[in-house]
Amino acid sequence: MTEWICARCISRLRSSAHRTFSTSRAYRERGSVASLLARNAEADHVTVHGWVRRVRRQKKVAFAAIGDGSSLLPVQAVLKPDDAAQLSTGAAVSLFGSWRASHGAKQSHELQAREVQVLGDNDAEHNPIQPKYQTPEYLRTLPHLRPRIPTNTLLLRLRSQVIASTTSFFNRAGFIQCHTPIITSSDCEGAGEVFTVSSNHHPKPPTETPIEHFFRTPKYLTVSAQLHLEALSQAVDKVWTLSPTFRAEKSDTPRHLSEFYMLEAEQSFTQNLSDVMTTVENLLNAISTDLHSSKLAEELLKPHQDHPSSNPDHPLTTPADTLTDRWTGLASSNWPRIPYTTAITHLQTAASHNPSLFATPPTHPTGLQAEHERYLAATLGRNRHPIFITDYPAHQKPFYMSPSSQDTVSSFDLLVPDLCELAGGSLREHRAAELLQAMQAKGVEGKDLEWYQDLRRYGSVPHGGFGLGFDRLLCYLSGVGNVRDVVAFPRWYGRAEC
């Protein structure tokens, strides 16, 4: 096939550089705003790219604050009034000049700009996001523009860093990262409200015609990766995934979304729930320790006061000492592991001392209400340390959990102060007959889960795992009160912008 072509031709073709593009001066080697701000020495030739946060014009000189999302603090640029004339809030710009010690008190250095170039259109006047306080509710209608608000860039960086920490932790701990399917046949919990997936190949059929399914049978968006992870755990032992999950619930709370990320892990060869709790503890230890020692920590603890989102109503309003306590709690070890029955007794004792403590009296069969979980987390977790509540009554939990007694299952919920439930896990029923029995009792047996029963028929092994609400974790770490504000494009009942 290649015989006829001469070596010179090939060489000429290979070297044909990509000539249609020119590199303008504005695109010279450059660093981020964060790296420039970290630079203590003066420099003569500095290029910075970013978006204008503010312009202040005086007669002989102008000032502009430039951010690029890498830092809450902007670079302060000193400009010629003529150069500043073309600038407006929000415009993308390229600045070239000298990095000089500043005479102002606010920053140690400033960029004395010799060249200023506006890189694209910017209709500052009609921009729906204005440099002033705007309510979180309003901003949620504009998820394509909202990320540009400095605190939102911080939340994007936080997510990225926590993903990196998580990846690194599991890698060290010998867990294999897996991609579990989004389109599935089954509803893991046997109770969740699911989204249905269909192809629009087939226009609505006449009433009498059976629907032709793209995948032969009806399919849904996954509500949990757990069952599939269990199958993979029986191949490589320890597995994890960070995957989108879905609930078609009509809930309208600061804690629930229709589409959210779940961090789930399974491990084989364990018949001890403590092993699973220890994995959760070690994971959160690693995440919070990494965060605490990162640049993000400082930014989260001292949000910059000099931008629109510094309004007290802004999501990032959790006091710094509360945040520090949370991180320290997550970084601590030996979190209390308290059986459900003990927790109920504790609540009942508290209620007997103070009858108005709870709106709903705590009883064993009715389960823990949010107010009870809050109280448990507040009184049993020292200094915002998390607590595990274990061994819940079987009737409150899904079919796949392994029993720990006649009426309880080897399960845990991880409770943290303020937020309450952050994660939940269990040993899984690994005995075929007992699993079928539990499925029948919960009414979820059937062809769709035949494959899941197979896992108990062939090479079954005692195992356990957990799921952790990743977006909730980001709320907890950042102090953002509403999960809709830590997700870039949140989806909930009635709302899915963009």
Next chain:
Amino acid sequence: MTEWICARCISRLRSSAHRTFSTSRAYRERGSVASLLARNAEADHVTVHGWVRRVRRQKKVAFAAIGDGSSLLPVQAVLKPDDAAQLSTGAAVSLFGSWRASHGAKQSHELQAREVQVLGDNDAEHNPIQPKYQTPEYLRTLPHLRPRIPTNTLLLRLRSQVIASTTSFFNRAGFIQCHTPIITSSDCEGAGEVFTVSSNHHPKPPTETPIEHFFRTPKYLTVSAQLHLEALSQAVDKVWTLSPTFRAEKSDTPRHLSEFYMLEAEQSFTQNLSDVMTTVENLLNAISTDLHSSKLAEELLKPHQDHPSSNPDHPLTTPADTLTDRWTGLASSNWPRIPYTTAITHLQTAASHNPSLFATPPTHPTGLQAEHERYLAATLGRNRHPIFITDYPAHQKPFYMSPSSQDTVSSFDLLVPDLCELAGGSLREHRAAELLQAMQAKGVEGKDLEWYQDLRRYGSVPHGGFGLGFDRLLCYLSGVGNVRDVVAFPRWYGRAEC
């Protein structure tokens, strides 16, 4: 709220250890099969957990091969015949004994087992996956059991490692990892066949009633994260995601799935397509270099001959030198960047020398067929080095690409030998008027993409990005010919098991 509770009570509750679980001897501290195999020194007290690959019984002694997915090679265990009697292929076991230098030729050490415990049920006889050659087509009907085949555990580990390499590369390069939405309003390409998402809250309405949508308007499964990534790139500059994407195409090929992972990245402040190509090149450099220096490399190059999947028809049959060439090519630099027009001329010259070379004659307007791409990759990419074809005719490409001339766009496809297209990217049209014009020309303007036009109205910036088929990359790196065999739970037209 906490006043009434005495310190002793709290202390007692906190220390209430989790007593319902006992740790049996079989669950002592242990290492993986891979870590045990790496152990050159003898040891008296070794525990290993895994699944039985084979048992061989002799009169006075028995042998078992034990794997746990951490290694293609199993641990060889020497057992008392009585202990071996209870073992069957596939059973989960715990072995305890001594790690001793082996007299056999096959392995340097063996486990002389003193205690053997079977951990769960195993109906070896009826297991649909038997220890013999079974066709890939058959195995795809059993995705919940298939991962246990040793080569499939290798593919699970490969995916995990490539994700880790990718995460680490982008982290170093200052890219922020984002979670883009799965449920979206728009169809990025303006042409893809999409899956529709609906909630089953609402049973089929009578014909005359309008459907009540869960999200008010119809929603689809995303076909690409690109448009959303562009919005985030305008906040933090460089962004990336590894996210599930969906196509409701009725294709039945070894290259297409209905659900697949796309690795996508966008970067702002560039008007040079070379910047984007360089990012792709650096990323693949990093991935292949990491792979080449890892334990996986050896396992992929010398697949263990001693297990069922060693059959020549098994997916992992690409010769070792081909794989090495691929990795070396991906790790090389300065990949040829050849304009589309030059590529067509090259093909036409080749066809004029050998009229039977192509089934379809290469012409400028009709575009590159698979056979043309294969020829370009084979002749222009030295030793399986990848090549970029750039500046495609605008009419062949989607609306969002930036022009590079009257008729061409600043785009590229990355071609690799054997597999052909692995990635594609472009500069994005960042001018509002020109974008609208292109949308109108392609017939995709409308309310659903109003938000995307906003990105050009407010703080617009020259930018570009790319998308890379992650599952295809894994095929290319591992030599697996069919994408259905590198995805744990593959979905395609008519098929979505489990």
